[in-house]
Amino acid sequence: MSRAAIIGGGVIGGGWAARFLLNGWDVAVFDPDPEAARKIGEVLDNARASLPAIYDRPLPPEGSLSFCDSIADAVTGADWVQESVSERLELKHRVYDEIAKSLSDGVFIASSTSGFKASDLAAKGALVVVVHPFNPVYLLPLLEISGAPGLCKKAAEVATSIGMHPLILKTEIDAFIGNRFQEAVWREALWMLKDGIATTEEIDDAIRMGFGLRWAQMGLFETYRIAGGEAGMKSYIEQFGPSLHWPWTKLTDVPDLDAALIARISDQSDAQSGHLTIRELERLRDDNLVAILRALRHSGSGAGGVVTTHETGLATGGEIDGLPVTLRRVVPVTWTDYNGHMNEAAYLELGTWATDGLMQLIGADAAYVASGKSFFTVDTRIRYLDEVHRGEALTVTTLVLEGAGKKMKLFHRVLKADGTICATIETLLLHTDLTTRRACAPEAPVAGALAHLAMAHADFPAEGAGGSVGHRS
Ligand SMILES: NC(=O)c1ccc[n+]([C@@H]2O[C@H](COP(=O)([O-])OP(=O)(O)OC[C@H]3O[C@@H](n4cnc5c(N)ncnc54)[C@H](O)[C@@H]3O)[C@@H](O)[C@H]2O)c1
Incomplete structure (x- = not known):
């Protein structure tokens, strides 16, 4: 366990506190702002819900967070001191004088400054290195590091240990690399705005x-x-x-x-x-872009919104062998695993969206759900019959095995482009009142459409339906 002192707990200091805590460090914060504890608590809540979600393994147990009444209390015994006070050189120098009185041997000051050079910061004799993060510190990995080479190396080691990407600057420059770029783009943007472009x-x-x-x-x-x-x-x-x-x-x-x-x-x-x-x-670029665009779909932000808007105008539906087509999908790279084929969870996802397709067909669409009724899944059985790879086009047909009262039992067949069945997904859903969260009968039009399909499909074969994985005798 290591201990970090965070001096200045605003936007950036709060992000640093979260990054260290979630990587198992104890964190001591000093900030004279009486609201600092509330603000950091809120940042930490966001960080807890996001940083661990990036990983497939658990992060170390969270460290402890304390708020100190003085710089000396926060810095005493710290293995790492991150200064994140407001961007004023004279304030930073004052704070360094205070920190220096309590620094342990071998510990230096890391500054979050967005633009001051390490030599500016060290001008009054402080042992200080630029360790410049990007907001939100708990998610963005880049750290620009600048200063004495030995200290930069040590800073880079700590950065790597908390999941960050250290970029040690070969030359001291104002604003470092990232902000120099952003500034160039910002200046162009201001001109375009001013010129009415x-x-x-x-x-x-x-x-x-x-x-x-x-x-x-x-x-x-x-x-x-x-x-x-x-x-x-x-x-x-x-x-x-x-x-x-x-x-x-x-x-x-x-x-x-x-x-x-x-x-x-x-x-x-x-x-x-x-x-x-x-x-x-x-x-590689295309796989990355597919993953990014699919992630952006979720919130509809930026290019993700363009995809979902376009999608609403795309044709769906059709029939194969008398059964409705409830889904057509091309396998995205994010569905494949280290074996190079589609991961078993993705088969379930296909089933989920095919069920959604069937629900649209019987009128249990977004408006119906918004009115307070839906179907909830209670049981699913998947048979994995053939491998599927990135980029393959899949089609799902759906047979209604049962559609009466509260019950809807579906049998999805997943077909490859050549017509072979690569999976079957049998699933039972119960119609549910979203207010009471209890099962209930569907509204008449939905119940009628479902019963109609169940009757039409009654004599269709459904090989593989009705089995089970097995049970203990
Ligand atoms: N905001 C960003 O996107 C960003 C990104 C990278 C780096 N930075 C740098 O991080 C540093 C902090 O910026 P911020 O955006 O978090 O600002 P902020 O205004 O959100 O936070 C600054 C904090 O410092 C505290 N403070 C003031 N005097 C203090 C003192 N004597 N001792 C301890 N704390 C004190 C304030 O109460 C405040 O909470 C700056 O150097 C800034 O350039 C900011």
């Missing part, structure tokens, strides 16, 4: 619907490497030469894109990504 929403859309999605998973240079295709990075970058002098941007102080700079970019790109062909990089 784009609104705030249009600027945000330009980022989140397009290149922002690519940057999230491959950054700038790997993305350009792919854009260069088989012609290669060098010839692609050479094309940028003239455009650097076109009026594309207000950032007019541009470097000479001469042979030496092109060679540097090309060589570094080869070292970074040359182990993968362009096709392999494209597949």
